[in-house]
Amino acid sequence: MAESSQHAALVQIIVGYIKREHATVTALGIVDDLSSAIGAEKPNRIEGFVPDVYAFDAPRTTTIIGEAKTKDDLETERSKKQIAAFLSHLRYQDAGVFIMAVPWQVKRRAQAIVSTLQKAAGAASVTTVTLDDLGP
């Protein structure tokens, strides 16, 4: 699978997971970065990085950030800064959730990276979830 289509598939996994697992959050808006249409809604930029998925509700009780990473992209410095920025943002939200979707081969590595960055960001209150492309 080409890297961009693999990335898009991982983003869809995150969106599907949010719809399934957070179905009880009635006013949850989910915005993703996949659409290239002019005027399409995009997630807000956080410390310069645009997450793949951003979901929140009104009144605000839940904030979810989803980020998809392919195998090659997972270990880059940019990815680490990006994840740290998202965790830091979620730290200040009520019920912040960070979801990472990666190919199954690197799931454990992704969990380790998120865990390290979570500690460094002092974001222990953030719930983290790691998904892979093998399905639920």
Place this chain on the structure above:
Amino acid sequence: MVKSGVLELVPVADIELDRTNPRIRKFLEFYVEQPTSDQIYLALGAAGDEEGESSTSFEKLKNSILTNGGIIHPVILNRRADGTLVCIEGNTRVAIYKNFLKENVPGNWQVIPALVHSEMDENQADAIRLQVHLVGTRAWDPYSKAKYLHHLRNQEQLPFSKIVDFCGGRQKDVLESINAFSEMEAYYRPVVPDDGSFDTSRFSGFVELQKPGVKEAIAKAGFDLSDFAKWIHDEKLYPLYTVRWLTRILAHPKAREIFLKQNAKKAMEALDRPDLNKALGDANIEQLSQALSRAIYALPWTEAERLRKDPGSELGQTLGETLTALTGLLNATGTGA
């Protein structure tokens, strides 16, 4: 004086779009021959409105019609002496119906509610266009819109997806608006001395508060949303767009001190800024724009790569601010794409 028309359900296929429609005339002047319906549809999609978000508002209207299963306000047609019908007002809505028909979108798009006038002359057509587009209906202010959305969501318990669909599918806007309203009521109302002092025009400050980074900056600096509401009330954050500077102001000790003693505009002056030499300071916006474009085209790959890896850097933030200012200017002057 314009006489009232007759309300009818008119077959969409019988309606001619107005090729002289002021909204799209500038686009259709490119065509030497009579433009086709598809070309008119394209022009309507591209044509701007006051918000300067042409494509966005066109899409919003399309989504809203789809959700409602039709239009709420009838279009206005003129039946000519030979019996043909031309659309005077509502060309975009008619074009959307025609497009839905062509693309077999499920729904009843065969007929459209219309006020049909008979043999209206050009002066009467102009009078209608002027009343609709130059005088127009009175739009609700942003606070009132948010209050209504909040009411629909929390009192009427209307499903969120329904509200978003009715608003043209912009879920982020709807959520930010409802959250801004809730927080203005929760934190701003208690700091004003009485209901008469509750200034709804401060609402946009609470909309800015919803942008990422602002609440974190307030919390990191040891303040809370009650403090924010006081700053809004005391006009420390005035004009209201200065809310978006809070992240930088509160992170900078000197700027923060000035902000707390004076206001955000004064505090911004204390932030680290590159020294602008005289030539730069004296350059006009056209010269600066040209220079910026050239600098971007000549940007070394290594620097572009550094920016890509760290968009939160000082350069990344400054470019982001420039982009916001530029987009605002282009939208406000109707020169944006």
